[in-house]
Amino acid sequence: MFNWENVLSYMNGGGPVPPRRVEKSLVEWKKILTSEQFYVTRQKGTERPHTGELCSFYEPGKYACVCCSTELFDSSLKFDSGTGWPSFSEPVADDVIQYESDTTYGQRVEVLCNICDAHLGHVFPDGPPPTGVRFCINSESLKFVE
Ligand SMILES: [Zn+2]
Numbered sequence: 001m002f003n004w005e006n007v008l009s010y011m012n013g014g015g016p017v018p019p020r021r022v023e024k025s026l027v028e029w030k031k032i033l034t035s036e037q038f039y040v041t042r043q044k045g046t047e048r049p050h051t052g053e054l055c056s057f058y059e060p061g062k063y064a065c066v067c068c069s070t071e072l073f074d075s076s077l078k079f080d081s082g083t084g085w086p087s088f089s090e091p092v093a094d095d096v097i098q099y100e101s102d103t104t105y106g107q108r109v110e111v112l113c114n115i116c117d118a119h120l121g122h123v124f125p126d127g128p129p130p131t132g133v134r135f136c137i138n139s140e141s142l143k144f145v146e
Contacts, residue, residue: 002090004125016095022068022116040140041118049084052139063142068116088135
């Protein structure tokens with residue numbers, strides 16, 4: 001069962017080995033992303049809460065990385081955290097997410113796509129059972145796949 005201990009051990013231990021890698025220059029990413037997607041995923045931006053279109057969207061399906069199309073989250077593990085950002089209790093697979101220490105505003109754990117290094121959001125130890133983990137993800141970094 002995925003839990004907060006997994007997050008901390010991945011953050012401190014270098015993280016899971018990615019199943020594949022997608023690497024592009026910032027110039028190349030800029031060509032294929034909208035300015036909002038580029039700002040969030042490549043410049044570690046944060047969209048304003050309650051503005052993302054996937055925030056109150058609960059159709060069944062998967063959520064893929066907007067940059068490299070790798071499936072990252074599943075609608076069955078999405079929940080309404082009330083924060084204004086799409087929230088998930090677990091990724092679809094351990095090896096698609098990378099965890100980095102972020103001390104910009106106190107101690108937080110940044111979440112990135114393990115395949116292309118896109119900034120996704122942050123993860124917190126206050127999610128609902130059974131994982132107790134809350135992935136707080138920007139809508140701009142995800143695309144819905146039916
Ligand atoms: Zn990606």
